[in-house]
Amino acid sequence: MSPAPLPLLLPDGRPAARAWTLDPALTHLNHGSFGAVPEAAQQEQQRLRAEMDRAPVVWFPALPGRVAAARSKVADFLRVDPRDLALVPNASAGASVVYGNLPARPGGEVLVTDHGYGAVTMGAERLARRWGGSVRTARVPLDATAEEACAAVLAEVTDRTALIVLDHITSATARWMPVKEIGAAARELGIPLLIDGAHVPGLAEDPLAGLEFDVWVGNLHKFGCSPRGASALVVRSGLRHQLYPLIDSWAAEAPFPERFDTQGTIDASSYLAAPEALGFIERTWGWAAARDYLRELADYAERIVGEAVTKLTGESAAVDVGMPVNALRLVRLPDGLAATRLEADALRDRVAAELGVEAAFTSFDGVGYFRLSTHVYNTAADYEDFAERCVPVLGSWARGTAERH
Structure with missing residues (x-):
């Protein structure tokens, strides 16, 4: 007990x-x-916003460098290479980046599970409609073991499968999915894999260790406690050359991930304050x-x-x-x-x-x-x-x- x-x-x-x-x-x-934001991170975000509003013409030209420094700290927290990581507003935005940049696959299928997050699955359905294809749903019992869940997903792979979308931790059903096993199989089959790790940052010491995937995205504002509007998009395949931010801005011709550091006049204070939230938990407990x-x-x-x-x-x-x-x-x-x-x-x-x-x-x-x-x-x-x-x-x-x- x-x-x-x-x-x-x-x-x-x-x-x-x-x-x-x-x-x-x-x-x-x-x-x-x-999520819930510690007061220390709130104060840091407020300080950054005040700095932005005191001198916006100074702030915005210098912002890409500051975003790059913040994402390097986030990469250290997630134990990934900073060159593989870009910052996006949330996990759904990261999924939308993938959906909006994948090359056309006429008639292609997007494979999801019945545990998928609704908004991300809706994006997959929209992508499938653009392709003139369909979404195929793998049914995974709530009590399925890692082996059973892996088998249930892979059983739905067909010769038309053009993308697999898989939760790392499921939102509605509070379970891990066997991303390591499915990732290895997807890599062998040559099928791109998008992992929705919205809940993962903070809940695992080294969450991406040993994983095979094309794109992984995780929210820093959930268990990481950062200000809302900060998530990590990690790319570990040649797909990085095809991914562009949702907003075209002056860094559009820069390589990945630098082209994500410039997003016009958005309020990027959530990105910059995220390391303070992550650091607060580490310093305190x-x-x-x-x-x-x-x-x-x-x-x-x-x-x-x-x-x-x-x-x-x-x-x-x-x-x-x-x-x-x-x-x-x-x-x-x-x-x-x-x-x-x-x-x-x-x-x-x-x-x-x-x-x-x-x-x-x-x-x-x-x-x-x-x-x-x-x-x-x-x-x-x-x-x-x-x-x-x-x-x-x-x-x-x-x-x-x-x-x-």
Whole structure:
């Protein structure tokens, strides 16, 4: 049985949450969706914006060099070659870069999975329409092992497969995907692979080690805690010569990744402040210790919330996830809640408004889940409160839904 881990503290003995500006009137259990920015990184971004606005004619000509320096620090954090990494606003933007620059493949198929992030899959569908082709979806059971998930994806490869789009960590289902095995197979088959690693930065020490892929993109603003609008796009194939930013600017003729450093008059302060956020976690607790805490707290939270739902419904709320994530977990909701994505989003909004909890609810294959996520500012008491106060309310809402139907 997983014990409740002791809360993390700041060097001066205050709770870790005091380093954030999160509303104390709310309980924040959904770091995985939009992240949360430490006050130190907020202040750095504000300082940068003030500098920009004091002297914009000085700021913008010098900006490409500063972006290059920031992406070099991000590359060090991800343990990749800085020459392979460009900065983009978010993971979906990185996917759009790929979709917008791949050479035409008339009639080609884009292979995705049924765990894919909706916006990224929509982009794949748009690309397939431009090609006059189609999207092919691999069905991967939630409890599939790495071997089973790999087999399920590769079974859908055809002679028309022109691109594979694969999550590194899935958003709705909180599981890893076997990107190493599928990447090796894709490379052997000569099929480009785009890995959506939106949740990965911060959750793995060396997340790209040993991986074969063409493009990988990961958000720094999720578990990395950077200001929103900062993500890493990593390219490890000749595709780099074909990738251009979504905005054509004066560096269009520069090589990759330098051509991504100039994007007109965008506010690039999120890029420049990202290293401060990453460095804050390292200086304060160390990323290795932070990851251990996230995993231990997620173990505890999954157990106590799951037990509360099981006691309420009389049916097990435990979820067998084939490749579970250290800081993201699923607990099955009572029947009648969050059976679709729209219902899950509506439940999220209702829980925030009526219960004062920022939480994530997801749907997969017609089943609703509470997707808990942990970060250093969370404590065991946060999830104990959810189990004791919120789960009974969710049960009453589920019963009300059942009665209406």
